Amino acid sequence: MFAELEELGKQARQVARMLRTLDTNVKDDALRAIAETIEENEFDILSANSEDIEAGRAAGLDEHMLERLLLTESRLASIAADVRSVAALPDPVGESFDARALSNGLRISKRRVPIGVIGVIYESRPNVTVDIAALCLKSGNAAILRGGKEAANSNRALAGAISTGCEKVGVPREAVQLIASQDRALVKDMLTANAYIDMIIPRGGPGLHTFALENATIPVITGGIGVCHVYVDAGADAQKVLPIVYNAKVQRPTVCNALDVLLIHSSVAGDLLPKIADDLARAEVALRCDSRALAILRGHPLVSAAGPADFDTEFLSLVLAVRVVDDLGEAIDHIYRHSTQHSDAIITEDYSNAMRFVDEVDSAAVYVNASTRFTDGGQFGLGAEVAISTQRLHARGPMALRELTTYKWIVLGDGQVRA
Amino acid sequence: MFAELEELGKQARQVARMLRTLDTNVKDDALRAIAETIEENEFDILSANSEDIEAGRAAGLDEHMLERLLLTESRLASIAADVRSVAALPDPVGESFDARALSNGLRISKRRVPIGVIGVIYESRPNVTVDIAALCLKSGNAAILRGGKEAANSNRALAGAISTGCEKVGVPREAVQLIASQDRALVKDMLTANAYIDMIIPRGGPGLHTFALENATIPVITGGIGVCHVYVDAGADAQKVLPIVYNAKVQRPTVCNALDVLLIHSSVAGDLLPKIADDLARAEVALRCDSRALAILRGHPLVSAAGPADFDTEFLSLVLAVRVVDDLGEAIDHIYRHSTQHSDAIITEDYSNAMRFVDEVDSAAVYVNASTRFTDGGQFGLGAEVAISTQRLHARGPMALRELTTYKWIVLGDGQVRA
Numbered sequence: 001m002f003a004e005l006e007e008l009g010k011q012a013r014q015v016a017r018m019l020r021t022l023d024t025n026v027k028d029d030a031l032r033a034i035a036e037t038i039e040e041n042e043f044d045i046l047s048a049n050s051e052d053i054e055a056g057r058a059a060g061l062d063e064h065m066l067e068r069l070l071l072t073e074s075r076l077a078s079i080a081a082d083v084r085s086v087a088a089l090p091d092p093v094g095e096s097f098d099a100r101a102l103s104n105g106l107r108i109s110k111r112r113v114p115i116g117v118i119g120v121i122y123e124s125r126p127n128v129t130v131d132i133a134a135l136c137l138k139s140g141n142a143a144i145l146r147g148g149k150e151a152a153n154s155n156r157a158l159a160g161a162i163s164t165g166c167e168k169v170g171v172p173r174e175a176v177q178l179i180a181s182q183d184r185a186l187v188k189d190m191l192t193a194n195a196y197i198d199m200i201i202p203r204g205g206p207g208l209h210t211f212a213l214e215n216a217t218i219p220v221i222t223g224g225i226g227v228c229h230v231y232v233d234a235g236a237d238a239q240k241v242l243p244i245v246y247n248a249k250v251q252r253p254t255v256c257n258a259l260d261v262l263l264i265h266s267s268v269a270g271d272l273l274p275k276i277a278d279d280l281a282r283a284e285v286a287l288r289c290d291s292r293a294l295a296i297l298r299g300h301p302l303v304s305a306a307g308p309a310d311f312d313t314e315f316l317s318l319v320l321a322v323r324v325v326d327d328l329g330e331a332i333d334h335i336y337r338h339s340t341q342h343s344d345a346i347i348t349e350d351y352s353n354a355m356r357f358v359d360e361v362d363s364a365a366v367y368v369n370a371s372t373r374f375t376d377g378g379q380f381g382l383g384a385e386v387a388i389s390t391q392r393l394h395a396r397g398p399m400a401l402r403e404l405t406t407y408k409w410i411v412l413g414d415g416q417v418r419a
Numbered sequence: 420m421f422a423e424l425e426e427l428g429k430q431a432r433q434v435a436r437m438l439r440t441l442d443t444n445v446k447d448d449a450l451r452a453i454a455e456t457i458e459e460n461e462f463d464i465l466s467a468n469s470e471d472i473e474a475g476r477a478a479g480l481d482e483h484m485l486e487r488l489l490l491t492e493s494r495l496a497s498i499a500a501d502v503r504s505v506a507a508l509p510d511p512v513g514e515s516f517d518a519r520a521l522s523n524g525l526r527i528s529k530r531r532v533p534i535g536v537i538g539v540i541y542e543s544r545p546n547v548t549v550d551i552a553a554l555c556l557k558s559g560n561a562a563i564l565r566g567g568k569e570a571a572n573s574n575r576a577l578a579g580a581i582s583t584g585c586e587k588v589g590v591p592r593e594a595v596q597l598i599a600s601q602d603r604a605l606v607k608d609m610l611t612a613n614a615y616i617d618m619i620i621p622r623g624g625p626g627l628h629t630f631a632l633e634n635a636t637i638p639v640i641t642g643g644i645g646v647c648h649v650y651v652d653a654g655a656d657a658q659k660v661l662p663i664v665y666n667a668k669v670q671r672p673t674v675c676n677a678l679d680v681l682l683i684h685s686s687v688a689g690d691l692l693p694k695i696a697d698d699l700a701r702a703e704v705a706l707r708c709d710s711r712a713l714a715i716l717r718g719h720p721l722v723s724a725a726g727p728a729d730f731d732t733e734f735l736s737l738v739l740a741v742r743v744v745d746d747l748g749e750a751i752d753h754i755y756r757h758s759t760q761h762s763d764a765i766i767t768e769d770y771s772n773a774m775r776f777v778d779e780v781d782s783a784a785v786y787v788n789a790s791t792r793f794t795d796g797g798q799f800g801l802g803a804e805v806a807i808s809t810q811r812l813h814a815r816g817p818m819a820l821r822e823l824t825t826y827k828w829i830v831l832g833d834g835q836v837r838a
Contacts, residue, residue, distance in 0.1 A: 017755070021778060100800065102798075102799075106789055106793065113781060115811050115812070194632075198811050198812075199811070213613075213636045217632045217633055219638065219639075219813075220638075237834070239834070240833075240834040243834065243836050244834065244836055247836035247837055251836070251837055358829055359440060360440070362532060362827060363827060364827060364828060365827070365828040365829075365830055366827055366828070366830070368830070368831050368832060369831070369832040369833055369834055370525060370830055370831075370832025370833075370834070370835040370836075371835065371836045373837040374830060374835070374837055375828070379521075380521075380527060381519065381527075392534050392617050392618070392638075392825045393534070393617075393618060393638040393812065393813045393825065394812045394813040396826055396827060396828070397827075397828045398828075406811045406812065408781060408782060408783060408784070408785055408816075409784040409785070409799070409816045410777055410784075410785050411784060411785070411786045411787070411789055411793060412773075412787050412788070412789075413786065413788040413789025414788055414789075415656070415658070415659035415662065415788055416788075416789040416793070417663055417665075417666035417667075417789075417790045417792070418666055418670055418790050418792040418793055418798065
């Protein structure tokens with residue numbers, strides 16, 4: 001094992017045992033001190049980020065990578081605000097639930113406790129450093145972070161501010177540790193460091209997730225890959241269709257909850273598809289159409305025939321696959337076969353169809369008449385998020401404080417033995 | 420991939436989509452039909468089990484393996500009763516929770532849904548076949564079971580009864596499928612069959628768990644390894660000590676929640692250890708003692724010096740490691756270093772010590788004044804169990820119906836888009 005990782009791991013284990021029982025007030029003080037330190041260090045952090053952006057441009061990173069990497073004054077202010085909002089959230093640790101008395105007099109309950117040490121492997125977005133630090137700290141976990149080399153300067157500046165903030169209120173600076181080495185072999189070591197890390201969260205593209213799944217012996221939270229669908233039903237309100245489709249596709253196309261595939265009922269496609277295409281043309285969205293959609297939109301600028309992979313692609317850019325279906329069942333079947341179970345929506349005024357969609361589509365977030373862009377810890381009222389899980393164990397969808405905890409059973413007796 | 424596994428996997432996926440929305444009544448009817456079929460087939464099942472026992476004896480299985488493998492009339496009756504008690508439990512599927520309205524008018528909630536297809540790899544105990552089938556069925560999951568070769572006949576007979584029971588009420592017999600092949604290479608294939616299996620539960624010794632962790636790309640629930648402690652505090656009630664220690668060690672020594680390590684406060688060790696040793700001598704429990712316990716018990720039959728591994732061993736037999744400690748902190752530290760975080764207990768009448776033990780010992784089940792043998796789905800009122808998790812993700816301790824589910828977020832809107 002890499003010496004750096006072993007060193008960080010030992011410190012994390014030690015700090016985790018102390019964080020586990022830390023007072024909520026102290027944790028909240030640390031979070032507010034972190035927000036403050038980030039604001040105080042704004043100039044340094046943005047300078048560090050500029051270096052990363054410059055290096056990224058020189059290395060030929062594409063625009064959507066650069067957009068994810070970029071910090072601005074307003075993004076930094078919103079990062080600090082998110083940290084304060086985490087401080088304002090209730091502490092999940094210590095919560096007692098599922099309590100009951102058994103007939104033999106034993107009193108059993110579950111108590112929420114931190115997971116321990118969280119390892120996070122992520123790529124370009126430096127805000128992840130702060131989001132995760134804040135959520136781990138509030139939930140009583142130690143964190144070991146391994147950011148991407150393209151954000152190395154930004155992450156170092158942000159992690160420095162986090163450690164300084166912790167120290168200001170007497171929390172060990174090792175509560176959140178950033179791995180300095182950019183050696184890729186270290187990632188593999190990290191995935192098998194069972195002695196030091198209890199949960200691994202990979203945040204990045206499909207390559208990273210597959211690598212983590214194939215190499216980890218520590219439990220991994222997979223997620224963040226969203227091939228997201230909107231199905232426009234025969235009973236859709238046309239007034240809702242255009243804003244939802246536009247918002248889901250265009251508002252921030254580089255993230256996982258952005259729309260990738262539009263399914264539309266054949267009875268309304270002739271009327272609505274041209275309007276949708278015109279609307280999306282404002283943002284120059286390219287449409288990759290199945291044969292029936294193509295027949296309706298032929299001649300429209302930015303329209304082309306869909307290739308075989310287009311209905312299984314997370315575009316992360318202004319591209320949308322379009323397919324005409326003949327009924328709700330066909331739409332649900334399409335989603336069953338192609339969705340990554342992230343976020344899928346129906347637009348309809350038909351009550352039974354809405355209920356059937358909600359029952360039968362088994363994604364982390366299932367929507368009726370709303371944009372898929374809401375699948376987000378902040379938007380769901382969780383304060384921030386460490387990841388959006390698309391796996392089925394432990395947590396699904398946005399993961400925040402509670403999802404960084406586990407529980408223990410507490411059994412209070414008076415001498416009971418098993419018969 | 421093994422053709423048999425691929426075939427079973429495809430069928431399981433198909434059935435899982437149907438089980439997901441199956442009425443509770445139908446699932447309960449299936450469970451009652453399974454219990455009935457097991458009772459009707461008692462003679463065949465016990466005959467099949469006798470063949471396994473005979474073959475096991477010929478192959479030189481040790482007594483505790485044979486004890487785990489054995490089915491008797493009363494064990495079979497209790498297996499059938501457990502299935503009926505699962506039928507009587509509330510169905511976790513469909514439960515709505517964490518519902519709230521956001522300020523933008525979106526109504527969000529979580530709905531409990533089945534995980535999908537559960538793969539279980541287990542060793543000698545044939546009752547696992549039925550426990551898991553019942554819990555998976557009730558929670559709307561399909562199951563693919565891979566039992567040990569030493570229980571092959573028993574498992575075949577039980578799985579046959581399960582499929583017959585399902586068919587009696589129109590549930591597809593493929594809801595629960597037993598893998599016929601005993602090729603060990605198939606297990607590796609099963610651990611990476613992500614297309615067909617959503618969660619793997621290994622039930623067996625440390626070797627199986629390590630193998631699953633190292634080879635699986637599917638999320639694995641690890642557990643069942645219990646190095647369990649009882650700490651006898653200075654403030655212990657001597658009337659409770661003997662029954663609890665005896666019960667925890669002797670009542671069923673071959674299972675994971677049985678006691679392995681006794682820690683005892685130095686101020687009461689001189690008085691209580693000889694009494695405990697005498698009491699345990701009724702069951703011929705061998706004591707492996709640290710130097711201070713040895714000094715107290717020297718000359719006592721069945722007492723010897725502990726070796727270096729004895730405080731990290733799950734004995735699964737009538738052996739108990741014993742250590743004298745000077746205070747509660749030393750006991751908690753010992754448990755922190757040596758426990759597998761399964762089940763650990765304190766015996767004390769001191770309120771503050773009880774609370775501190777409960778706060779600081781971070782095991783799946785933490786006990787005050789009760790036997791560790793209660794860590795069990797049935798005993799905790801869950802009806803039965805698929806496993807006892809000692810990992811920190813998804814579920815800890817006994818896993819039953821709710822732990823075989825996940826949730827989806829449901830978001831009901833009226834045209835909302837993200838600002």
